Amino acid sequence: MVTAVLRVFLSLLVIMDPFGSIPIFLSSSKEIEKRWAASYSVGVASLVFFLFLFLGGALLELLKIDLPSLQVAGGIILGALALQLSLGLPPSKPRELRAFLALIGTPMLTGPGTIVSTMLFVQEYGHLVVGLGGTLSLVTCWILLYLSTSIQRVLKDEGLEILSKIMGLLLTAIAVRLITTGIKSLWSA
Numbered sequence: 001m002v003t004a005v006l007r008v009f010l011s012l013l014v015i016m017d018p019f020g021s022i023p024i025f026l027s028s029s030k031e032i033e034k035r036w037a038a039s040y041s042v043g044v045a046s047l048v049f050f051l052f053l054f055l056g057g058a059l060l061e062l063l064k065i066d067l068p069s070l071q072v073a074g075g076i077i078l079g080a081l082a083l084q085l086s087l088g089l090p091p092s093k094p095r096e097l098r099a100f101l102a103l104i105g106t107p108m109l110t111g112p113g114t115i116v117s118t119m120l121f122v123q124e125y126g127h128l129v130v131g132l133g134g135t136l137s138l139v140t141c142w143i144l145l146y147l148s149t150s151i152q153r154v155l156k157d158e159g160l161e162i163l164s165k166i167m168g169l170l171l172t173a174i175a176v177r178l179i180t181t182g183i184k185s186l187w188s189a
Contacts, residue, residue, distance in 0.1 A: 001129060004125045004129045004133075005129050005132045005133045005136070006133070007133070008121050008125060008129060008130050008132075008133025008134065008137075009132075009133040009134075009136040009137050009140075011117060011121075011133075011174060012114060012117060012118070012121075012133060012134055012137040013137045013140055013141075014167050014170045014171055014174065015078065015081070015113045015114050015117055015171060015174070016045070016108075016109045016110065016114055016137055016141055017108075017164060017167040017168075017171075018109065018140065018141040018144040018145065019144070019151075019160050019163040019164050019167065020108070020160070020163075020164035020167065021041075021104050021108050021109065021141075021145065022144065022145070022148045022151060022152060022160055023152070023157060023160060024104060024108070025037065025038075025041065025104055025145050025148050026148050026149065026152060034145070034146050034148065034149070035146055037101055037145070038142050038145035038146040038148075039142065040098070040101045040102075040105070041101045041102070041104040041105045041109065041145060042105065042109070042138055042141055042142040042145065043105065044101070044102045044104075044105025044106055044110075045104075045105040045106055045109035045110040045114075045138060045141065046105075046110075046138050047105075048105070048106045048110040048114075048115065049110050049114065049118060049134050049138065050131075050134075052115045052118050052119060053118055053122060053127060053130060053131055053134065054127065056115070056118060056119035056122060057119065057122060057123075059119075060119060067120070067123050067182075067185065068181075068182045068183075068185035068186045068189065069182070069186070070116065070119065070120060070182070071120060071178045071179070071181050071182030071185065072178070072179055072182035072183060072186070073116065073182075074113070074116030074117060074119075074120055074178050074182075075175045075176065075177075075178030075179030075180075075182060076175070076179065077112045077113055077116055077175075078113045078116070078117070078171055078172075078174055078175035078178060079172060079175035079176075079179070081111065081112070081113045081171060081175075082168045082169070082171035082172040082175055083168070083172075084168075086165055086168035086169065086172070087168075104145075109138075109141055113171070117174075118130060118134060120178070121133070
């Protein structure tokens with residue numbers, strides 16, 4: 001069980017890419033308290049994560065979407081996200097602070113990649129393992145956002161960009177695995 005929780009934790013952390021969110025977070029939260037800003041952003045992300053953790057399966061059933069189809073679709077979405085991370089393409093920025101922080105929560109931390117991965121992990125490992133792994137990822141994101149000023153001071157913008165590109169590379173590998181697993185399952189069905 002510990003290995004499964006660690007796999008979910010690390011996979012979701014790579015998909016969430018908190019290092020890629022740090023520069024955007026810093027640009028939005030200079031004039032406000034970091035703990036509140038991190039809590040708001042991760043709170044929004046947590047709401048989306050737990051919503052799909054518990055209701056994602058019912059949604060798939062309702063829409064008659066099978067696991068292999070979700071794997072291929074999720075792999076394509078993760079691949080697109082990986083491309084965005086690898087190329088360093090910035091997300092759009094709303095002007096209002098709460099909307100800005102909500103944008104960090106979703107779609108940056110819990111966007112389509114996290115949502116699809118959560119539903120796939122639930123199919124593979126069950127709610128408890130995914131809930132624990134996801135909670136660890138969200139807590140890690142909160143810590144990294146809270147410490148974002150110190151992290152940026154140490155790593156500089158270039159270091160954060162390199163980490164984000166490494167996350168993009170790892171995310172590409174996860175996307176390829178999902179697509180190939182889904183295609184194999186569809187092919188054998």
